[in-house]
Structures are given as structure tokens and as C-alpha cells.
Amino acid sequence: MFDGTDTVLVIGAHPDDEVLGAGGAMAKHAAAGDEVHVLIVTEGTTQQYGDDEDLIEEKQTDARTCAETLGVSAIHFGGLPDMRLDEVAHVDVNAAIEDACAEIGPDIVYTHSRREVNRDHVEIHDSTLVATRPGTDVSTVLAYETPSSTDFAPGTDGFDPDLFVDIEEHLETKIEAFGSYEIEKRPFPHPRSPEALEAIARSRGAASGVPAAEAFDVLRAYR
Template sequence: MFGNDNTVLVIGAHPDDEVLGAGGAIAKHSNADDDVHILIVSEGSTQQYDDPDLIVEKREHAHTCADRLGASAVHFGGLPDMRLSDIAHVDINETIESVCADINPDVVYTHSRREVNRDHVAVHDSTLVATRPGSGVSTVLSYETPSSTDFSPDLDGFEPNMFVDISDQIECKIDAFNAYKTEIREYPHPRSPEALRAIARARGASSGFEFAEAFDVLRMYR
């Protein structure tokens, strides 16, 4: 999955979701010379902070983060933050399908559906539409989002069935996350550098690596 000239699309509802959930995998794909694109579906600011200027700032942070991870491009859907569950499903579908049509990804990463954040669930559902059989996508994976997946009331919780060794990428992931200056929280908050390292270490302990990221394989066509 890493290498073989894959085109990879990592989808996040908000700026920083991509690095929280799959930053190590992004860096690993980039190191393997895969072409990695990131799609941020919402503008990620106005509903939470009531400051439109933060939209521009967060886009700058997203580009800095992507550069540190080695991604080749960042795409922005610009949909309303924290209101994706109120938007017509077809509009979110179209946002994702448009980027898929432009880059023709082989591998797609998206949110888990076992989430407390309704924006994340909406993105998950629309990703499955955009990557349905016949789309040309060979692999679809969902990732966990610290401070959201772990807060879900779903009793089953996030149940990963694939682990990726990011022992060589963990410091790159932390450095990339630090680009999001407005999103960093103090430990023990899950969105802190210390917590991200601890989560990766725990996932590694579950899979025989020093550090790992965990994913749920939603679809794989071979």
C-alpha cells in the first residue's frame, strides 16, 4: 500500500483532523514517493471561534502541516464548520467526488463513523459514496480522531483492524501537528503533542511496533 506510485487522498472535516488521524501514514506515503493529497471539507473556524480571519490562518497552518508531512497538495471544500450534518448529503458528496475526479486516488483515508463529532460522521458517509465500487479507488480506510473518536458514546468504539508502523514518522507527525497553533492543547488533552505520542505508543504496543497508527479497513478491492 505504501509505494507503487499510489495517489493517496486523506480527507478531514476540519483543519488538523488529517494529521491527528493519519499524519504518520501521510509521512510514510510521502517517504515512499506516493502522491499525497489532503482535502479539508469545512472551513473549520466560524462556528467554533466566531472569527472569519481564522479561516485564512487555518489554511496557512494546513499548508505548513502538509509541507512538513511531505504532501503534494491541500484542497479546501469551504463548507460551513460544525454544520455539515445540516447540509444536503449530495453537497458533501460533490465536494469529495470533485477532488476524487481531479486526482483519481488509489487509497483514501477518512473519518470513522464511531464519532461524537457529527461533521466527522457526515464526511465518513459521503466518502463511502464517493469511493463506491466503480470509482477507481482500491482501498478505503478510516482513522481515529483524538478528542472525538475516543469520546464517542458508541459502546463498540473504534475497532481498528490494520496498524501502520510509524516509528520513523512519529516526530514528523508531532512537528506537523504543531503547525496548528490554535488547536494545540495542554496535556493530558488528547490534542496535545504528549498525548499524540502516547496514543501512537499504545497503538504500537498493540501491534508490535514502537509507534503505530490504527485504521479500520472499510473497503479493499484487489
């Protein structure tokens, strides 16, 4: 990882999930010379803000700005309905991710944890495991935590980080990139605030002996 030889795909259910969960790692991959792609599976708008085509376009513009800040090579949009993936046929959610994997050919895939209060995130997790099942060319599948979803979920099932990535050199870039999503920002101490994102990174860093880190659950690794 982070050696400039990998193609990376980061999958998020909604615009901003990708940077919240793996923004530092994305910037680190890009800085190392890896080819980084993002897939946003839903349009991220209809359930929360109504069927507003202008807002959908605004969120896609924000996602592109975020991706550019992180050094992402390309961003892809699945266009599935926001907050209703549990009503979409499982094979259709699978297909959105499978099609992206077929087009991009990733070596490393980042996706949602299964320990999530947001049901869309759980659906994406399950479909990612289908799309990256044994026999594909994906060598590594990692789950990230999503502030205000993973941390709000009860119980202990799902997110159990066993990989910590030093993002000290990229933390400022992650926070700047998240700022592209002005509509999603919240005041501190909400987890989706710049101050909270830094606090989470510092806490994960303290747990792994570096100044700032992101934590991941290794779902699959083939060598």
C-alpha cells in the first residue's frame, strides 16, 4: 500500500462519506502515485432534502471539488435513491459496485463498516463484499468508520479496526476537502465538524503511536 503501484476505489453511500472515512488515506495514496477513484452510490439528496435536481448537481459539484483537493483521479456516481437502498433490489446495489470494479479494476477497495446506524451504509458494505468476492482481482478490502454513523451504532458487531494508517501529513488536506461539503458540516461537538474530525484522527493516532491516523477493519486480504 502507498507505493504508487495500486489502483484504489473508495466507495461511499452518500457524498461526504468517502472523505469522512478515508480522506486521509485517499490523499496519502494519491501523494504516493496510486490511482484513486471514488464511487458515490446514491444521489445523496432525495430523502433528506427532497427531489431537487439542482441540489443533486450541487452535491456532485461538491464531491468533485473534494476529490480534486484529495488528488483523486476520477469520481463516479451510481445515482441510486438516497436513504432507500434497503428498498432497492440487492442485485441492483451489487451491480452498481460490480460495474465500477469492472471499469476501474481496483487492487484495494475501501467501503463502509457493517456497524452503522445508517442503513444505506450497511447495504453498501454487504454489496461490496459481493462485488469483491474471491475470484475478482481485488487484493484488499478495508472498512472505514463514518463519523455520526459508526459511532452512533449500538453494540459491538461490525467495526473492529486492526489497521491504522498514519495521516499526519494529510490531515489538514482531509479537513480542507471535507469543507467542500458545506451543507453537511455541523458545529462542534458534532462528529461531522472539522474539530471533531481532527479529534478522531488524533485519538486514532494515539492508539497507534503516531500523531494522527485513520482506522480500518481488514475485511479481506489476498496475498
